[in-house]
Amino acid sequence: MIAIVDYGMGNRRSVEKALEHVGAQPALTADHDVIRSADGVVVPGVGAFPEAMRRLRATGLDEVVTERAEAGVPVLGLCLGMQLLFESSEEHEGASGLGLLPGRVTALRGPRVPHIGWNLVTFRRDARLVDGLGEAAAFYHVHSFVCEPEDEGDVVGRGEYGARFVSIVERGNVMGCQFHPEKSSRDGLALLRNFISVPTHPVAA
Numbered sequence: 001m002i003a004i005v006d007y008g009m010g011n012r013r014s015v016e017k018a019l020e021h022v023g024a025q026p027a028l029t030a031d032h033d034v035i036r037s038a039d040g041v042v043v044p045g046v047g048a049f050p051e052a053m054r055r056l057r058a059t060g061l062d063e064v065v066t067e068r069a070e071a072g073v074p075v076l077g078l079c080l081g082m083q084l085l086f087e088s089s090e091e092h093e094g095a096s097g098l099g100l101l102p103g104r105v106t107a108l109r110g111p112r113v114p115h116i117g118w119n120l121v122t123f124r125r126d127a128r129l130v131d132g133l134g135e136a137a138a139f140y141h142v143h144s145f146v147c148e149p150e151d152e153g154d155v156v157g158r159g160e161y162g163a164r165f166v167s168i169v170e171r172g173n174v175m176g177c178q179f180h181p182e183k184s185s186r187d188g189l190a191l192l193r194n195f196i197s198v199p200t201h202p203v204a205a
Contacts (some may be wrong), residue, residue: 001025001026001027001037001038001039001042002019002022002024002026002027002038002039002040002042003026003027003034003035003038003042003045004019004027004042004044004194005029005030005041005042005044005056005061005065005134006030006067007030007055007056007059007146008110009044009045009046009047009051009052009054009055009080010042010044010045010046010047010078010079010080010081011029011046011111011180011182011183012044013028013194014180014182014183015044015078015173016028017182017194018055018093018181018182018189019042019113019192019196020072020188021189021199023036023083023130023193023196024192024194024196025119026042027134030061031058031175032061032064032108035061035064035065035068035194036064036067036068036186038068038073039073039074039196039200040073040074040075040195040196040198041065041068041069041073041074041075041076042066042075042076042077042078042081042200043075043076043077043078043081043084043085044079044080044081044082045078045079045080045081045082045083045084046076046079046156047151047153048080048091049079049080049083049084049089049091049092049094049095049097049105049145050089050091050092050093050095051078051116052080052084052092052132052168053073053084053095053097053098054182056084056098061169062092062098065098065100065201066098066100069100069173069202071176072172072173072200073101073173073200073202074153074173074175074195074198074199075137075173075175075178076129076175076195077142077175077176077177078176078177078179078182079142079156079177079179079180080081080143081143081147081176082147082176082177082178083105083147083176083178084098085098085100085101085169085174085176086098086099086100086101086102086103086104086105086147086149087102087103087104087198088104088105089104089105089106089147090104090105090106090107090144090145090146091105091107093191095096101147101149101153101154101169101171101174102149102150102151102172103147103148103154104147104148104149105145105146105147105148106145106146107144107145107146108109108144108145108146108161108162108165109162109163109201110161110162110163111161111162114142114143114146115141115142115143115144115145115161116141116142117140117141118139118140118141119139119140119141119159119160119161119167119179120136120137120138120159120160121136121137121138121139121158121159121167121168122157122158122159123135123136123137123156124156124157124158125155125156126204127156127168127170127175128155128170128175128194128195128197128198129131129156129168129170129175129177129191129194129195130157130168130191130194132190132194133152133187133190135192137165137179137186138157138182138184138187139159139177139184139188139191140179140180140183140184140188141159141161141167141178141179141180142150142179142180143178144146146165146166146178146202147151147169147176148166149166149169151171152189153171154169154170154171154172155169155183155191156168156169156170159178161192164176166178167179173198175195175198175199176191181186
């Protein structure tokens with residue numbers, strides 16, 4: 001069972017249908033106990049970083065997601081959800097994030113913002129999320145901000161839109177993609193199928 005964290009922002013139903021399509025049992029939920037019992041956690045998101053973090057904190061969902069990540073449960077952030085995994089964002093008034101990955105979120109500097117459309121993502125290393133996808137794949141992006149990981153080792157794939165930007169990250173059981181896999185046809189579904197096959201690895205105290 002895969003818990004889709006429902007804090008009121010994101011393509012939640014589309015993500016739910018995509019996970020069903022690849023054989024998962026998704027649960028769109030804000031119930032802490034359901035999330036705690038899940039085999040994996042997906043954090044979706046469309047909108048502004050500060051508002052998303054306000055909603056997560058108001059419901060205590062930030063603590064639950066962090067708890068599950070620290071327990072070794074696979075966590076996947078999608079689009080804005082990937083940005084929330086990082087320590088902070090400069091969007092609007094700025095805000096602190098979940099802090100599961102070191103780094104920050106900054107404004108995209110491209111020819112036209114927001115960046116909307118298909119973009120080729122080149123993989124810089126092997127990772128479970130992109131297993132079987134070759135050296136590159138095209139995914140559907142919609143974003144005005146980009147993640148800047150502190151650790152280059154967390155970067156799996158980059159796209160290019162005026163300049164290179166980070167599109168996929170993976171550090172242990174914490175993963176993220178800047179695009180919408182649920183809107184990215186065959187390769188997006190393959191990425192979600194890879195995610196649901198990632199086992200839980202308890203983190204040593």
